[in-house]
Amino acid sequence: MENIKNEWRKKTWSIPSLLGSKKDYTKIINGLIQELSLEKANNLDDSPIIDCVLEIKTWRDYAPFLKSVGLCENYHGKLRLTEIGKNFVGNFSLYNLASLMHEKFKLFGELLVILNREPCTVREINEKLCELYKLNWKNLSNVRKRMDWLEVLELIEPIGNNKWSILEKGKRALSEWLMVTPELLESFEQEEKEYILPEVPTGIANLIQELSDNPSLHIERSTYNLWAPSPNKIENLRKILNYSCEKVTRSEFFKYIGDEFNLKSSSIESMMPFLKAAGLLEEVGRNIYMTTSEAKEWCETGSDIDFIRILHCKYRFVGEMVLYAEKDVTRNQIYAEAKKYGLNSEKARWIISFLVESNILEEPQYLHLKATSFGMGFIKTLPLTNCSWYEQKNDEKSEEVIQEISHPSAHVELFDKLKKAAIDPFAEGKASGVAFEEEIAKVFKYMGFEAKRIGGSGNTDVVVKWTDQDGKMVVGIVDGKSKTSGQVSHGDVSDVAIETHKEKNNADYVAIVGAGFSGDTIKNFAVKKGIALITDKELIDIAQSSRELGLTTQEIAMLFKTPDGLSNLEDIISNKQREKNLIKEVVSTFKKEQSALESISPRDMFLLLRMTDNSPSMEEIIKVFSLLSKEELNILKVYRKATADENTTYTMFNVRSSINRIRMISNAIEEGIDYK
Numbered sequence: 001m002e003n004i005k006n007e008w009r010k011k012t013w014s015i016p017s018l019l020g021s022k023k024d025y026t027k028i029i030n031g032l033i034q035e036l037s038l039e040k041a042n043n044l045d046d047s048p049i050i051d052c053v054l055e056i057k058t059w060r061d062y063a064p065f066l067k068s069v070g071l072c073e074n075y076h077g078k079l080r081l082t083e084i085g086k087n088f089v090g091n092f093s094l095y096n097l098a099s100l101m102h103e104k105f106k107l108f109g110e111l112l113v114i115l116n117r118e119p120c121t122v123r124e125i126n127e128k129l130c131e132l133y134k135l136n137w138k139n140l141s142n143v144r145k146r147m148d149w150l151e152v153l154e155l156i157e158p159i160g161n162n163k164w165s166i167l168e169k170g171k172r173a174l175s176e177w178l179m180v181t182p183e184l185l186e187s188f189e190q191e192e193k194e195y196i197l198p199e200v201p202t203g204i205a206n207l208i209q210e211l212s213d214n215p216s217l218h219i220e221r222s223t224y225n226l227w228a229p230s231p232n233k234i235e236n237l238r239k240i241l242n243y244s245c246e247k248v249t250r251s252e253f254f255k256y257i258g259d260e261f262n263l264k265s266s267s268i269e270s271m272m273p274f275l276k277a278a279g280l281l282e283e284v285g286r287n288i289y290m291t292t293s294e295a296k297e298w299c300e301t302g303s304d305i306d307f308i309r310i311l312h313c314k315y316r317f318v319g320e321m322v323l324y325a326e327k328d329v330t331r332n333q334i335y336a337e338a339k340k341y342g343l344n345s346e347k348a349r350w351i352i353s354f355l356v357e358s359n360i361l362e363e364p365q366y367l368h369l370k371a372t373s374f375g376m377g378f379i380k381t382l383p384l385t386n387c388s389w390y391e392q393k394n395d396e397k398s399e400e401v402i403q404e405i406s407h408p409s410a411h412v413e414l415f416d417k418l419k420k421a422a423i424d425p426f427a428e429g430k431a432s433g434v435a436f437e438e439e440i441a442k443v444f445k446y447m448g449f450e451a452k453r454i455g456g457s458g459n460t461d462v463v464v465k466w467t468d469q470d471g472k473m474v475v476g477i478v479d480g481k482s483k484t485s486g487q488v489s490h491g492d493v494s495d496v497a498i499e500t501h502k503e504k505n506n507a508d509y510v511a512i513v514g515a516g517f518s519g520d521t522i523k524n525f526a527v528k529k530g531i532a533l534i535t536d537k538e539l540i541d542i543a544q545s546s547r548e549l550g551l552t553t554q555e556i557a558m559l560f561k562t563p564d565g566l567s568n569l570e571d572i573i574s575n576k577q578r579e580k581n582l583i584k585e586v587v588s589t590f591k592k593e594q595s596a597l598e599s600i601s602p603r604d605m606f607l608l609l610r611m612t613d614n615s616p617s618m619e620e621i622i623k624v625f626s627l628l629s630k631e632e633l634n635i636l637k638v639y640r641k642a643t644a645d646e647n648t649t650y651t652m653f654n655v656r657s658s659i660n661r662i663r664m665i666s667n668a669i670e671e672g673i674d675y676k
Contacts (some may be wrong), residue, residue: 008180011106013365015145016064019057025152027053029071030092032062033081036072037089041079069097069104095169098153102177107133109177111146112170115156119163122147132182135365197305197378201297204306207279207313212383220613221316222277223342223574226350227270229261234304234357236261241280241291242299250287273617279314283610286603304358305378311354312382317341318351319382322360328370340387344567411547414442415540422515422536425482436482437461440513443539444478447546448553460501466553476509476560477501488514490522495529509560513539530562538566542573549576579624582616585609586624587635590652599639599649606646618646625650634658 020028031050035041040048044060059079066072071085102109107129114120114128126143129135147164150156155170211217229236243256257268275281280295298306312318317338324337338348355361360375421427421436428435437453441462444451450465462478479498481488502510511532517523526533546556558569589608590600602621609616622645628635629650635658636650
């Protein structure tokens with residue numbers, strides 16, 4: 001029973017499209033397999049050669065379907081056959097492909113059970129599947145795609161009056177394939193209710209208790225990128241950590257992972273920050289790694305739940321995600337909630353994959369997630385917090401940062417005027433909305449854009465222009481909505497007017513700025529129309545970061561891009577802030593340690609800083625050293641050159657005079673811009 005349940009959970013709801021005519025499906029797949037057997041897929045943008053098919057796409061177009069059914073895999077940027085794919089070479093049959101698709105996609109073969117009872121239309125099959133399996137499919141596309149394939153693979157046929165009937169091959173499949181019935185699914189749920197949580201190992205229990213006793217630790221939970229080899233990500237992580245339970249050198253560690261999972265060194269490098277941030281791996285000496293004591297406990301128990309326990313203590317929105325999904329939610333709803341915890345959609349997607357793999361979340365239907373009964377029981381054992389707690393702490397932290405930064409009074413006044421005008425349409429004694437529109441234009445100018453208030457009937461409020469990376473001029477229009485209630489609703493926005501203004505100004509992007517936005521209608525409208533919704537607070541925060549962190553207009557312009565522009569800009573700001581913190585920490589450490597060490601290498605600095613709050617990677621430190629040693633800055637000077645960059649030693653000198661020179665250049669440039 002456990003194996004059946006696990007196999008069902010591994011299946012996916014969605015069948016990727018195979019581009020091309022339905023009548024060519026089998027020719028395309030057979031042709032692709034033959035080409036792969038000859039190792040012809042070395043460039044994903046090339047097109048394969050397939051006999052008797054007129055319109056042929058690229059390997060990149062075909063890859064999603066081939067990988068979803070397990071026929072090929074990506075290896076160092078090339079496609080190659082899996083063991084399953086190799087078995088199809090010279091032995092291709094429609095029935096074998098159908099059997100493979102049944103193993104990969106939910107309710108593929110189960111559809112035949114319905115047709116075996118009586119011929120049905122597509123709509124009738126959809127209604128019966130939804131009723132039996134408690135689905136909420138909004139249209140017929142899921143059933144239609146399955147039936148297209150069952151027809152192509154000769155398991156069903158049309159018999160007139162829009163009805164379909166099962167063929168002999170379909171009846172053979174019913175006798176040979178394992179079908180998951182609604183009753184069997186119910187038994188899975190019952191089994192979850194009876195599932196007993198494994199006992200918590202001592203070290204992991206201490207992590208949980210520490211988080212419970214000290215809620216302030218929640219703010220320290222990581223928001224780093226997550227990465228692990230696929231598939232079976234949790235099991236693959238455990239294999240990696242089993243290897244490093246005893247001390248292992250960096251070269252040995254990388255070689256093992258590369259050989260075991262066919263990974264490039266760059267991919268392994270990208271996984272290292274996650275292993276450290278998740279409390280799974282630590283560096284115990286120069287280029288010497290070892291599994292943490294808590295991760296060793298997980299390796300010993302072999303329980304996926306112990307991994308999730310560690311992950312919850314180290315990463316935000318893990319247990320909280322399960323609670324949020326207590327009732328059926330969509331992935332997009334989870335992504336939106338994740339942003340409140342400081343996580344973008346990609347990071348949330350990784351956490352979802354871990355929770356689904358460990359049977360804490362399940363996918364009741366395509367793009368939907370729900371906590372299992374076992375998952376709900378599990379999170380009751382964890383200390384949880386909520387997004388408002390993070391928002392409060394982040395607001396407090398932002399206030400501290402703002403107080404530390406010395407902004408000229410004119411800038412403070414600019415931001416204050418924007419905040420006041422956002423909730424006072426007649427601010428500064430001007431006509432309705434005028435002050436708000438003027439302040440919006442000023443803030444964009446402050447950030448380095450060409451910005452102009454237009455206003456008036458029949459045109460947009462503010463036009464913003466900037467140059468992209470290729471030197472092309474880009475135009476965005478901004479509609480300012482000043483409301484005494486502090487909330488802009490859909491009724492305040494005219495989609496006809498916005499489209500007219502966009503066309504009139506030949507604009508690439510549209511944004512609406514207001515104190516806040518109420519209701520799902522305006523948010524759904526904005527997503528549908530590709531309009532960015534920006535609050536005055538978000539605009540001020542970005543403006544402050546632009547000056548403090550040296551953001552480019554191309555980076556700031558991410559705020560115009562929907563649906564993830566603001567989230568991506570937040571990541572850029574976070575990375576820039578981290579870069580600033582690391583520069584400050586490296587210089588401070590140099591000042592304290594240079595007299596004792598004479599000269600310092602990136603490797604020395606890495607070991608000095610590895611237990612600090614920032615815990616920078618070797619690559620980050622090398623990047624800072626490279627920046628500070630540039631001739632234009634001249635803060636660091638090479639003392640002894642080594643073959644490896646990380647072992648080259650540096651000294652710090654003439655810091656004050658270098659700072660004065662940098663300040664002089666900065667002032668001269670700023671005065672030049674303002675020169676009239």
